[in-house]
Amino acid sequence: MATIREVAKTAGVSIATVSRVFNHPETVASETREHIDRIIAELGFSPNGTARSLALNKTSIVALIIPDILNPVFPEIAKGVEDVVHRRGYSLLLCNTESDAVKENEYLAAFLGRRVDGIIIAEGLLDRKGEEQVLGKGIALVHIGRKRNDTWASSVYTDFELGGFMATRHLIEQGFKRIGIIAGPEGQAEQLDKLRGYERALSEAGLPLDPDLVSPGDCEIEGGYLGAKKLLNAASPPRAIFACNDLMAIGAMDAIKTAGLRIPNDVALVGFDNIRMSALVDPKLTTISYPAHRIGTIAARLLFDMIETGTELSEREEIYIQPELKVRRSCGHSGRLQEMFN
Structure with a gap:
């Protein structure tokens, strides 16, 4: 049974190029791709998971570790990963840590003992020492x-600080000067980045940072409700609020309406993530897009590149996804044309 190494050698290309024919065919020149396809057919190479397992001593199993299965962002990531994994003939193990470092380490220990071919960790807590243990076992890691x-x-x-900056700057551009924030948990680095972006936008606009306008949240709808309620009960409440994820923004919407206020007439609102629900609430939520399904797909393709070519520490790759502002009605923008396409 032919292996990917034999295909690469016969075709006169690198293993990575053969891998890209399967994982990223759009990145390979058509002439090269057709040449490799002919060699694959001649040698009878199959990317099927069972065949690969026998030929390369692989398990045809990859794992995905996520911090919160109830947050719509992470099932979207999981769907993107699973789409690629299934096409490759692999099976996917899905683990939910609830942002608990102990649970994450327990899952990783199980994977190291029982062996998987690759691991994807979303917003994880794994340090460099833990990475060395995973990569030292020849397990791909993304x-x-x-x-x-x-x-x-x-x-x-993605650049969460830039996303927080963009959300806050947009509210400033709409003319708002008292802008509150419903921040995420202090222990989550991604949420702290968004808070830093909020602070930077205020600073660059010459606006003061008022501690009374910073309300803690938990990335849940209930946390958004309580966070917005705290802001609205301040001595000098904000005229606009940036919620660090869409779930908290939806909770904030409820709190604002319960207080008898209108969105965006009385209080403007911007979220973060662009979950599907953000375009269904009333008014539609302005938000920062985090293309979770696409990110999952890209991460899985990158993982398979590593599985096929080996997991050398010196071959680390970084793929950057630019945050994007999705302007809808909740922020108080005057025009509706942009909303039609968001």
């Missing part, structure tokens, strides 16, 4: 979340 400078592993990341 992070999803924020940019990490202290990592050996490959990653698909």
Whole structure:
């Protein structure tokens, strides 16, 4: 049974190029792709998971670790990963840590003992020492979340600080000067990045940072409701609120309406994530897009590149996904044309 290495050698290309024919065919020149396809047919190479397992001593199993299965962002990531995994003939193990480092480590220990071919961790807590243990076993590893400078592993990341900055700056551009924030849990680096972006936008606009306008949240609808209620009960309440995820923004909507206020006439609102529900609430929610399904797909393709070519520490890759502002009615924008396409 032919292996991917034999295909690469016969075709006169790298293993990575053969892998891209399966995982990222759009990145391979058509002439090269057709040449490799002919060699694959001649050698009878199959990317089927069972065949690969026998030929390469693989398990045809990959794992995805997420922090919160109830947050719509992470099932979307899981769907993107699973779409690629299924096409590759692999099976997917899905683990939910509830942002608990102990649970994350327990799952990783189980994977190291029972063996999986690759692991994707979304907004995880794994440090460099833990990464070395995973990669040292020859297991491919990809992070999803924020940019990490202290990592050996490959990653698909977005700039959460820039996203927080964009959300706050947009509210400033609408003329708002008292802007509150419903922040995420202090222990989550991605949420702290959004808070830093909020602070930077205020600073660059010459607006003061008022501690009374910073309300803690928990990334849940209930936390958003309580966070908005706290802001609205302040001595000088905000005229606009940035909620650090869409679930909290939806909770904030409920609190604002319960207080007898209108969105955006009395209080404007911006979220973060662009979950499907954000375009269904009334008014439709202005938000920062985090393309979760696409990110999951890219992370899985990157993981399979590593599985096929080996997991050398020196071959770490980073793929950056730019945050994007989705303007809808909740922020108080005057025009409706942009909303039609968001």
